Amino acid sequence: MKLDYKHLQADxxxxxxxxxxxxxxxxxxxxxxxxxxxxxGEAGVGKTDVAKALAAALGTRLIRLQCYEGLDANATLYEWxxxxxxxxxxxxxxxxxxxxxxxxHIFSADYLLRRPLLDAxxxxxxxxxxxxxxDRADEExxxxxxxxxxxxxxxxxxxxxxxxxxxxxxxxxxxxxxALSDALRRRCLYSYLDFPDEAKELAILRARLPGIxxxxxxxxxxxxxxxxxxxxxxxxxIAETLDWASALTGLDFRSLADDPEALQASLICLLKTxxxxxxxxxxxxxxxxxxxx
Amino acid sequence: xxxxxxxxxASGPVVRxxxxxxxxRLNGFTVGPGxxxxxxxxxAAGDLDDAAASRLALKTMLSGDRGQxxxxxxxxxxxxxxxxxxxxxxxxxxGGARSAAQRPEIWSKALPPETRGDAAGPMGRPGxxxxxxxxxxxxxxxxxxxxxxxxxxxxxxxxSAEEAAEAxxxxxxxxxxxxxxxxxxxxxxxxxxxxxxxxxIRRNLSKGGEPLELLHKRRPEHPxxxxxxxDVSGSMKLYSRYLISFVxxxxxxxxxxxxxxxxxxxxxxxxxxxERDRLRAMDRLSLMVEGFGGGTRIAGALKQFNERYARxxxxxxxxxxxxxxxxxxxxxxxxxxxxxxxxxxxxRLIWLNPLLxxxxxxxxxxxxxxxxPYIDCFATAHSLASLAALExxxxxx
Numbered sequence: 001m002k003l004d005y006k007h008l009q010a011d012x013x014x015x016x017x018x019x020x021x022x023x024x025x026x027x028x029x030x031x032x033x034x035x036x037x038x039x040x041g042e043a044g045v046g047k048t049d050v051a052k053a054l055a056a057a058l059g060t061r062l063i064r065l066q067c068y069e070g071l072d073a074n075a076t077l078y079e080w081x082x083x084x085x086x087x088x089x090x091x092x093x094x095x096x097x098x099x100x101x102x103x104x105h106i107f108s109a110d111y112l113l114r115r116p117l118l119d120a121x122x123x124x125x126x127x128x129x130x131x132x133x134x135d136r137a138d139e140e141x142x143x144x145x146x147x148x149x150x151x152x153x154x155x156x157x158x159x160x161x162x163x164x165x166x167x168x169x170x171x172x173x174x175x176x177x178x179a180l181s182d183a184l185r186r187r188c189l190y191s192y193l194d195f196p197d198e199a200k201e202l203a204i205l206r207a208r209l210p211g212i213x214x215x216x217x218x219x220x221x222x223x224x225x226x227x228x229x230x231x232x233x234x235x236x237x238i239a240e241t242l243d244w245a246s247a248l249t250g251l252d253f254r255s256l257a258d259d260p261e262a263l264q265a266s267l268i269c270l271l272k273t274x275x276x277x278x279x280x281x282x283x284x285x286x287x288x289x290x291x292x293x
Numbered sequence: 294x295x296x297x298x299x300x301x302x303a304s305g306p307v308v309r310x311x312x313x314x315x316x317x318r319l320n321g322f323t324v325g326p327g328x329x330x331x332x333x334x335x336x337a338a339g340d341l342d343d344a345a346a347s348r349l350a351l352k353t354m355l356s357g358d359r360g361q362x363x364x365x366x367x368x369x370x371x372x373x374x375x376x377x378x379x380x381x382x383x384x385x386x387x388g389g390a391r392s393a394a395q396r397p398e399i400w401s402k403a404l405p406p407e408t409r410g411d412a413a414g415p416m417g418r419p420g421x422x423x424x425x426x427x428x429x430x431x432x433x434x435x436x437x438x439x440x441x442x443x444x445x446x447x448x449x450x451x452x453s454a455e456e457a458a459e460a461x462x463x464x465x466x467x468x469x470x471x472x473x474x475x476x477x478x479x480x481x482x483x484x485x486x487x488x489x490x491x492x493x494i495r496r497n498l499s500k501g502g503e504p505l506e507l508l509h510k511r512r513p514e515h516p517x518x519x520x521x522x523x524d525v526s527g528s529m530k531l532y533s534r535y536l537i538s539f540v541x542x543x544x545x546x547x548x549x550x551x552x553x554x555x556x557x558x559x560x561x562x563x564x565x566x567x568e569r570d571r572l573r574a575m576d577r578l579s580l581m582v583e584g585f586g587g588g589t590r591i592a593g594a595l596k597q598f599n600e601r602y603a604r605x606x607x608x609x610x611x612x613x614x615x616x617x618x619x620x621x622x623x624x625x626x627x628x629x630x631x632x633x634x635x636x637x638x639x640x641r642l643i644w645l646n647p648l649l650x651x652x653x654x655x656x657x658x659x660x661x662x663x664x665x666p667y668i669d670c671f672a673t674a675h676s677l678a679s680l681a682a683l684e685x686x687x688x689x690x
Binding site for chain 2: 005021022025026029033037040074079080082085086089099102135139176177178179180182185186189190191192
């Protein structure tokens with residue numbers, strides 16, 4: 001087995017996701033070792049998109065589990081379709097079936113609602129399972145998740161144990177709003193995603209907005225890179241750069257120096273808090289434009 | 294086959310790799326035999342053709358958080374290429390068992406030696422002469438009654454080593470009791486807002502599946518989230534040993550809590566305090582605060598907290614408890630700004646000031662005066678009873 005992360009990198013690029021060596025290696029390792037990959041990084045560096053791109057590159061399904069506070073096992077594994085079961089009980093009463101038969105019937109797979117985790121392990125080919133923002137879920141859920149991620153099997157009392165048909169490729173993301181447990185960290189491979197450097201961001205911009213003019217693209221990327229060095233509450237991510245770039249092309253900009261007023265107004269694509277908008281007044285914008293244009 | 298080119302003094306890749314693991318462990322990585330085996334079997338398979346790829350693979354496999362991710366490259370170079378220092382002591386010194394003889398005096402700078410009988414009152418601060426036991430509102434009903442006397446005594450007046458040790462233990466037990474009451478482990482679901490279909494169906498199987506009896510479920514109320522910031526500067530030395538025991542008791546599995554100490558810098562101590570063995574915990578703690586300079590930079594420490602830790606530790610249910618006497622060498626304006634930032638992220642801000650228990654104390658220290666507008670609760674922490682009274686405050690989230 002040759003660990004061909006360059007190949008994977010090329011595949012990802014083929015579906016429009018530019019991954020650096022570290023990330024490509026992390027993904028290749030996760031696939032080869034069949035271990036979950038924990039991705040951390042600032043909001044907006046493309047953590048969630050990694051999983052989407054991976055699914056596209058591997059040609060498999062993406063199953064997504066968005067975490068939130070209070071998420072529990074029922075919402076992630078399975079639930080019985082109670083309404084349907086009640087109806088079935090009523091219907092079978094008329095037919096005069098015995099209690100045992102009814103019970104066997106209503107606790108069959110037909111009445112099972114599959115939630116993402118159960119769904120992910122019952123696919124014939126390995127899907128990509130994205131567990132997004134794991135830090136938003138409670139610690140109890142984290143412990144439960146550990147169990148699933150090590151065994152890849154689920155026990156349903158009425159049906160028995162369901163073992164995984166294929167081991168999914170698991171990608172977990174975290175924004176660092178809560179410290180994750182050591183147990184989870186040890187179970188996972190780890191990779192930290194930073195904001196992209198200039199070359200990478202330019203490549204992403206080109207891949208996503210093929211029509212953009214070369215000079216404008218360069219200016220946009222350099223401007224955003226400089227902006228990230230300012231003292232901001234919320235630094236603009238890649239999604240913001242892309243938004244801004246499409247806004248500027250929509251406004252028929254050829255160069256950032258074209259229309260200072262429109263440019264200042266368009267900064268709302270990049271800066272998402274009031275304090276940040278105030279901290280980048282027209283003078284600062286002009287200074288930054290002066291550096292990049 | 295070898296994991297990296299030209300290892301120094303190689304006596305076989307296995308030994309070298311094991312050495313590398315030890316090197317990582319020394320620098321605070323949590324890697325065990327499992328990781329060694331995985332790394333070894335992976336490298337032995339010969340999947341990787343160059344050092345850069347091996348490095349990336351090991352980095353992915355062995356680091357566990359952002360700090361380790363960022364340090365890995367330097368450690369890798371130091372070990373395999375012999376550049377830099379081989380044993381950089383990490384900020385969070387893990388383990389490091391020392392013999393009792395070498396063990397540095399815990400809080401040697403911050404605390405008077407335990408045996409000193411006159412630890413009581415030679416501080417020469419205004420109002421320090423009286424054993425004032427003014428109790429704040431609320432009684433310390435968590436503390437067993439035979440220790441009543443000890444509870445009410447100002448901690449700085451405890452003279453004998455036994456009394457001091459007893460007070461430390463009490464402080465920790467008190468905090469544990471507090472923690473248990475805050476955690477709300479079991480909640481009745483009698484009058485929940487949602488019908489628990491799963492259990493209702495089960496329960497009603499005996500009634501022919503007719504849903505006669507409905508069971509309800511309720512989302513459990515979330516316990517508070519505590520963030521504790523303890524001042525261990527010289528001026529706090531008479532109290533910090535008890536407060537640190539108190540903080541240690543509050544940390545545990547049932548309540549979310551993070552603890553930090555500050556002086557001139559801020560250091561996260563949650564992991565260290567969660568150490569089971571009390572002595573070892575204190576030992577590691579003293580290692581971590583080693584080399585703290587003189588003076589107190591409250592504003593600086595809070596700034597460090599706001600920038601580095603606030604995002605992951607604070608949420609809308611966070612209660613931040615600052616334990617400090619408010620003697621700050623930073624300008625009051627700086628403290629004001631940092632407290633304002635802190636207040637924006639946290640639900641409640643509690644400031645425990647041991648001096649408040651002194652009879653004639655008024656918060657005249659400039660920092661303290663600047664801080665007051667941002668504080669939801671300004672209370673004393675000079676006796677165990679005053680710590681027990683915190684419970685009511687913590688409940689009001």
